[in-house]
Amino acid sequence: MVKIAPSLLSADFACLKDEIDKIKAAQWIHYDVMDGHFVPNISFGYSILKDVSKVTDMYLDVHLMISEPSKYIDNFINSNASLIVFHYEAVSKDEIDDLINYVKNQNVDVGIAIKPNTDVEVLLPFLGKLDLVLVMSVEPGFGGQKFNPIAVDKIKKLASLKQDNNYNYLIEVDGGINETTAKLCHQAGVDVLVAGSYIFNSDDYTKAIESLK
Numbered sequence: 001m002v003k004i005a006p007s008l009l010s011a012d013f014a015c016l017k018d019e020i021d022k023i024k025a026a027q028w029i030h031y032d033v034m035d036g037h038f039v040p041n042i043s044f045g046y047s048i049l050k051d052v053s054k055v056t057d058m059y060l061d062v063h064l065m066i067s068e069p070s071k072y073i074d075n076f077i078n079s080n081a082s083l084i085v086f087h088y089e090a091v092s093k094d095e096i097d098d099l100i101n102y103v104k105n106q107n108v109d110v111g112i113a114i115k116p117n118t119d120v121e122v123l124l125p126f127l128g129k130l131d132l133v134l135v136m137s138v139e140p141g142f143g144g145q146k147f148n149p150i151a152v153d154k155i156k157k158l159a160s161l162k163q164d165n166n167y168n169y170l171i172e173v174d175g176g177i178n179e180t181t182a183k184l185c186h187q188a189g190v191d192v193l194v195a196g197s198y199i200f201n202s203d204d205y206t207k208a209i210e211s212l213k
């Protein structure tokens with residue numbers, strides 16, 4: 001069964017606890033961190049993540065859209081992240097192995113995200129060590145954008161690599177997910193669907209979550 005990860009980016013921050021209580025039908029929370037440098041937008045950081053972790057037992061999927069993620073990983077781990085996902089485009093190739101090992105040694109799951117213009121092939125040396133690969137189906141930075149179908153082929157490729165090599169990573173897709181695009185991703189072999197505006201702009205969050213499963 002596919003997992004749903006509502007993106008808090010589209011929640012009403014003035015009543016965050018109520019918003020979190022209303023997404024209990026999902027297993028995960030997707031937490032989008034933006035620094036105004038790697039992406040042209042600013043969201044929230046690790047202190048709010050800690051507060052979120054105090055009011056829920058849900059799995060906290062932290063999507064770091066920040067430059068130099070290694071500087072902040074400890075802060076997010078100490079704020080109870082369940083999974084740290086950094087961007088391939090935000091780091092140098094020779095630090096990726098160390099970053100993966102660092103997070104895993106602290107018993108936190110680790111993933112790498114790729115933007116729409118980044119090929120799956122760049123991840124080949126790392127796939128055997130990852131808990132998750134995040135396929136961006138929009139340019140990172142904003143919620144409410146249109147799904148880019150380039151993600152569907154990437155999901156298929158990752159699903160076949162996983163099967164052929166007995167890898168363990170989950171395949172997550174993020175951006176422009178609704179009932180229609182969710183179906184395309186299901187068929188391609190996705191494991192986790194991130195959805196922000198589709199859920200938080202709906203009248204009934206539970207119904208919106210169930211409609212994506």
Ligand SMILES: O=C(CO)[C@H](O)[C@H](O)COP(=O)(O)O
Pocket residue numbers: 007009010030032063065138139140141142143144145174175176177194195196197198
């Ligand atoms: O990482 C993100 C943006 O960079 C968000 O997770 C994503 O955009 C979710 O929002 P929506 O479902 O509204 O597209």
Ligand SMILES: [Co+2]
Pocket residue numbers: 007030031032063174194
């Ligand atoms: Co995200």
